[in-house]
Amino acid sequence: MKKALGLPQHATAPPLLECEVCKYFMDTIDDILENNGTIEAIEVVVADICVLFQIQVAEVCDGVAREFAPIVVDVFTSRFISNEEVCVHFLLCPESTATTSPITVQEEHRRNRVAHNAKKESTRNWRYAAMVTEDSDEQVALIKGPQPVKVDASGVGRFLQLTDMHLDAQYKAGTNAHCDVPLCCRSRYGPGDAGIWGNYKCDLPEIMLDNLLSHLATNYSADLDFIFWTGDNPPHDIWMESRESQIASTQYLVDKLKAAFPKTPVFPALGNHESFPVDQFPTPPKNSWLMNPVARMWSYWLPSDALQTVQYGGYYTTLIRPGLRLISLNTQYCDVYNFYLILNATDPTEQLAWLTGVLAKAKASNEIVFIIGHIPFNDVGCLYKYSSQYERLVRQYAPIIRMQLFGHTHDDSFYLTYSEDKATSDPVSVAYVAPSVTTYTNLNPSYRIYEYNRTDGTILNYQQYYTDLALTNKQGYPTWTKAYDPISEYGMSSLSPAQWAAVTARFNATDSYFQRWWFHHYSQTAGRAPCTGGCKSDSLCSMTSSTAKAFLECTGQEYNLANLWEWLMNHLC
Numbered sequence: 001m002k003k004a005l006g007l008p009q010h011a012t013a014p015p016l017l018e019c020e021v022c023k024y025f026m027d028t029i030d031d032i033l034e035n036n037g038t039i040e041a042i043e044v045v046v047a048d049i050c051v052l053f054q055i056q057v058a059e060v061c062d063g064v065a066r067e068f069a070p071i072v073v074d075v076f077t078s079r080f081i082s083n084e085e086v087c088v089h090f091l092l093c094p095e096s097t098a099t100t101s102p103i104t105v106q107e108e109h110r111r112n113r114v115a116h117n118a119k120k121e122s123t124r125n126w127r128y129a130a131m132v133t134e135d136s137d138e139q140v141a142l143i144k145g146p147q148p149v150k151v152d153a154s155g156v157g158r159f160l161q162l163t164d165m166h167l168d169a170q171y172k173a174g175t176n177a178h179c180d181v182p183l184c185c186r187s188r189y190g191p192g193d194a195g196i197w198g199n200y201k202c203d204l205p206e207i208m209l210d211n212l213l214s215h216l217a218t219n220y221s222a223d224l225d226f227i228f229w230t231g232d233n234p235p236h237d238i239w240m241e242s243r244e245s246q247i248a249s250t251q252y253l254v255d256k257l258k259a260a261f262p263k264t265p266v267f268p269a270l271g272n273h274e275s276f277p278v279d280q281f282p283t284p285p286k287n288s289w290l291m292n293p294v295a296r297m298w299s300y301w302l303p304s305d306a307l308q309t310v311q312y313g314g315y316y317t318t319l320i321r322p323g324l325r326l327i328s329l330n331t332q333y334c335d336v337y338n339f340y341l342i343l344n345a346t347d348p349t350e351q352l353a354w355l356t357g358v359l360a361k362a363k364a365s366n367e368i369v370f371i372i373g374h375i376p377f378n379d380v381g382c383l384y385k386y387s388s389q390y391e392r393l394v395r396q397y398a399p400i401i402r403m404q405l406f407g408h409t410h411d412d413s414f415y416l417t418y419s420e421d422k423a424t425s426d427p428v429s430v431a432y433v434a435p436s437v438t439t440y441t442n443l444n445p446s447y448r449i450y451e452y453n454r455t456d457g458t459i460l461n462y463q464q465y466y467t468d469l470a471l472t473n474k475q476g477y478p479t480w481t482k483a484y485d486p487i488s489e490y491g492m493s494s495l496s497p498a499q500w501a502a503v504t505a506r507f508n509a510t511d512s513y514f515q516r517w518w519f520h521h522y523s524q525t526a527g528r529a530p531c532t533g534g535c536k537s538d539s540l541c542s543m544t545s546s547t548a549k550a551f552l553e554c555t556g557q558e559y560n561l562a563n564l565w566e567w568l569m570n571h572l573c
Contacts, residue, residue, distance in 0.1 A: 019093035025049060026083035029076060043069040056239075057180050063239025067277040068339075074286075075339045089342045143300050157225040157454045160216065162447055163374075163407030164271070164436035165253060168203035168235035177201045183236045183440075195473035198445070200525070203235040204438040208445060211478050212437065213260040220449065224264050226320060229257065230407040231271025231374035236440055238278045246276045247293050254297045266301045269328045270294065270314045271374040271408070272335055279337035281330065283348050284312055313349030317358050324457055325367045327358060331375035331406070334386035345385050352389050359397045368457035369401050376406040376433050378415045380548045387547045391417060394429050394546070402457035403450075404431035410443055411435055412464065412521050415543055416497055416504070423544040423554070427497035431546070435464070435523045444469050444523040446483075459495050461487045466523050483524050489516065504543045511536075 025045070032041050043065040050061035076086075087093040168185070176192030177184050177199040185194040185202035193199070198208050234241065234249035257266055272279045275290055284291075288311070295310040306316035314330035332338055333348055340348065347353055362369050377387040394401060394417045412435040419426040435446040444466040451460040463485045467478040486492055490506070490513075492499045507514040511532075518531040518539070531539060541554035552558070 019087055021049075021053070022087035022090065022092040023083050026076075026086055029072065030083070033073070033077065039069050039073055042072060046072070056182070060181050060239040064277075067239070067241065068280075071277060071280055071339050074282075075342055078343055081342060086342055089336070089345070091336060143296060155454055156460065157452050158220070158223055159225050159450050159452070160220065160227045160447065161230060161405055161407075161434050161450065162227065162437055163230040163434050164232040164410055164438055165209065166203040166232055166235050166273070166436070166438035166440055167206065167209055167249065167253060168237075169206060169249075169252070170235075170237075171198070171202060171205035173205070182238070195469070196476075197472045197478065198439050198469055200439050200442045200469060203440045204445065208472075208478065209256065209437070212445065212447065212480070213256060215478075215480050216447065217260045221261055221264060224261070225454075226265040226267060227257070227261060228372050228405055229266055229268045230372055230405060230434070231269050232273045232407065232436075233271065234273050236273075238273075241276055241278070243276045243289055246274060247290070250274055250294065251297055254300070258300060265320075267318070267320075267326055267328060267372065268298055268301070269372050269374050270330050270332065272332050272337070275332070279332065279335050280340065281314070281332040281335070281338050282340040283344070287313070290314075309354065313351055315349075315351050315354070319367075320370070323367055324454075325358075325362050325369050327355065327369060327371045329355070329371065329373035331373040331377070331382070331408075334377065334382040334390075335375060336381045336383055341383065345383055347386075347389070352386070352393070355390075355393060359393060359400070363397060363400050367400065369397070370403045370405070370457065371401060372405045374406060375408045376415065376431060378431070378542065378546050378548065378551060379408065380551065382548060384547055384549045388549070391546050395419060398428035401429055403452075403459050404429065406431060406433045407436065409433055410438070410440065412446070412523060413542065414500060415546055416500055417546040418544075421550065423501075427501040430495070430497045430500050432462075435466075439469055442522070442525055444525055445478075446523045461485050461495065464520065468524065468526075470526070484520055489520075501544075504540060507543075508540055514539075 028045050029042060031037075032045070043062075046065035046069055047058070047061045050056055050065065051058050055061065056064070084093060088095050168183070170186045171194070172185065172187050173194055173196040174191060175185050175187055175194045176189040177194045178192065178201065179189040181189075183203060184192075185199050185205075194202060196205075196207065197211075198205050233253050234246055272281075274294070275281055281287060291311045291314055294314065295307045298310060299307055302310070302316065303318055306318040309316045314332070315328060317325060317327045320326050330349070330351060333341070333351055335341070359369065375382050377390050394404070398417070398419075411433065413433045415431050415433070416423075416427045417429040417431070419428050434448045436443060437445050437447065439445060446464065446466045448462055448464050450462040452458060453460055464483040465480050466483050467480050472478045486495060486503075490503050492503060507517060514536060515530055518528075521531075521539075522528055538555055541551050545551035545554050
């Protein structure tokens, strides 16, 4: 999922029209199910509404409807939940409507229809040991490769972060980059100006990925302790995907990384695009079609005990070396677009309970911790019910958490967590959000090298690199260039939370200083207007907010999820 338009715009009132449309849509689904209608009939309704409200063109609407209709039916018939609650979850209705509206006769019928399924679901107890699910008899065959671990716990180490590759194997130079669907640059959309090395409106071509990996292997393979790979592997053709295409995309990139870095440990995290349909992450056993293959692919780098929770919920912990623990989270359990969170948005695969135990054990064992994931927990698409629990854990265990790394937005940013729910308290942790490898949309391909103290895990600095796509297409080859490092660029003495808080204050006081950050925010892409006024104040609020609620309060708004709906609808791809 990509933030294409920057930060959310202020809204003055909940979108009541959208609320009523949502409830009408859910009533229509009820009618179809009550009359024993088919999934195909639901597909027609979803596609028609999508076209009617000009959410996308007919081709995309039809494809998305075909993919999501079975998910809607599955969620809607799993247990009783009111139509208002569904619409509140998707931020279309104010929260008050979920409890004040009476249950209609229609919903009473649905309550009766799903009662048996609800009882069955409530008696299930899918614990960590339930690794082989009823949806699949696949036993994960471990594929172990060379896994050297640097035991030297002294000196300065380096590691690489790659995120949001979104490789498009169908990208073709000389095709139309400006078609009427979200992802172009393919033969089916006719001739155009798509460059050999890529286009700012499209996803990453294989030639650019191969050049990047060759560049990294040549210049860093002997100098990297490990690699963090923070998700989003498939392209943005979300209306024409399948389970097979999603697994193949991840497998292809696993093979590429193994070939480029045969002796370097890689620690992955799942992105929201890895599943099918996009963003849909159910609980076991319905997730086994994805989690079993992912565990098999990741087994090349991960120990068998880490693979148990990968198979269960897509998250894991492992020691990078004695005393340094990695925690890789599946952040899609806070993803507002994940329909399955309608059924349980609190802790659907017990990841937060597991995380609490892992952190407590790490503290008792005098370990330091690195946390990686895909969606930043301050992202407006991350539900507050989940992100607030994570924020509490970060505050509690800040003394041992040396680093948080995310991707997802495609942009270069960071945010702080404070000791209390206000930015005037002490900053206790910083989260880094790295820019994407893909150019989608209007970005230069990027990667990041971090330097850290091997003894205590402190992040000392990082170097951000990019290649200018326009220049690359013009000169016929990429030139990977250092964009900046924060110590030099921002005059920092360290990358401590206190220093980052001082930098944000400096951004606020000196506009030219802030505009340098803004240029880096979009990966050195030329032609962007300066960020002033509300854009600047919202950006500063984002840096000092570790949840969407804190962000809205910083910008002077009440925490009303409906305020974010317009912004979220602009970021479906």
